[in-house]
Amino acid sequence: MGLVRIACPFDQWGIDILGPFPPAVAQKKFIIVAVEYFTKWVEAEKLAKKSEKEVINFVWKNIICRFGIPRVLISDNGTQFQGKAIMAWCKELKIQQDFIAVGNPQVNDQTKVTNCTILQHLKMIMERAKGLWVEELPGVLWAYGTTPRSSTGETPFCLVYGTEAIIPAEIGEETQRITQYDATKNQDERAFDLTVIEEKRDTAYAKILHHKGLMMRSYNRKIRPRCFQFGDLGLKKIEVSKHVGKLDPGWEGPFKVIKIKKPRTYKLQDLEGKDLPRSWNIHNLKKFYA
The missing domain is CATH 2.30.30.140 (SH3 type barrels.)
Structure with missing residues (x-):
């Protein structure tokens, strides 16, 4: 098992399609999910069907128009990710496509891996929600984005926007940010947040490397080498x-x-x-x- 190397925020995205779930409004029964490797930010949309066109539309709307053109898109080798149309489109935008084998949660050789933990977590919540999963999806993404990740020590929201979001709990039990709000001071504090965001990201990157190193050592201690030969x-x-x-x-x-x-x-x-x-x-x- 090797380390995932991430150059900078919004550089690499893992993408997958979850489902089918119980059909909802407009026959929506799939969720396309993209995970940004550095910040752990998640984008997701509901789909009625899996196709190259849907994937291209999602990447354009939810990734490129919000965060810029990524350098790498990582996915499994399903037809919706490696069809002629999407491969030509990625080539035109100079987006490198990396494919991982089915059911491979580790980094395999030079191939990067999507964050399977995130995707599986979302899938379990969506399955528990049954027919209400469409209504539950925005709340799942909000909760994930405002919860600190163990690998970075920060919330994805903070690493993307440079400050923490005001969450519902702060309205019910008013925090200092609510009770002592001042427009002028808030502007100064926001300017300060933006000056230290790169420092936060550097610290998060160091934690990511440390976390991945621990995972790699733990995995390498437990794994038993095994392989198949032709004809097995x-x-x-x-x-x-x-x-x-x-x-x-x-x-x-x-x-x-x-x-x-x-x-x-x-x-x-x-x-x-x-x-x-x-x-x-x-x-x-x-x-x-x-």
Whole structure:
């Protein structure tokens, strides 16, 4: 497992599509989520379908028009992320696309990884909300953006805008910012916040590196090296989207390894000779013994 290197804020975004959820207004049943790697800021929108057009519109509206053109977009290798239209569009804007294998929560070689913890957290909340998930989404994003992250020690809101947001709790139990508000002093304090935002970001970056280093050492201590050879048979984890019951087996197969794309990442084929779409990381595979 390696470290994720982040040059500056808004430089790299991880993007994914969650769902399907119970259909809501206008048949919205997916959520497209983008996570900015440095600040941990999250952008999300509701979608009725997964397509290249929807992804392009989201990146333009929610990322480029708000934060500028990113240097890198990181995603899985689903067709909505690596179709001809979106790849040509990214190439025109000089946006580098990095793809990770299905089910790979670690950094794999030089490939960066989206923050799976953030995405999984959002998904669990959305699933609990059932049919009300559309109404719950803005509140989830607000709560996430105003909560300090352990990896940076700051809230995403602060690292983006240079100050903390006023949250509902400060209205119910009035804080000093509310009771002692003064327009002139507030302007001076805001100017000061903007002068120290780079210092806050530098400190956050140092904490990110320290946090990633701890994760890497912990992972490397626990991991047991394993690999597949060409022609080996294996089982793969059943994807969450298939809604596996608690008592159902969590694995399906067997499948044959037909290509080693890179260390620990494989192309699979079922026993009838049909290739599985996308590549699969060894994290989601295990040996099959006949």
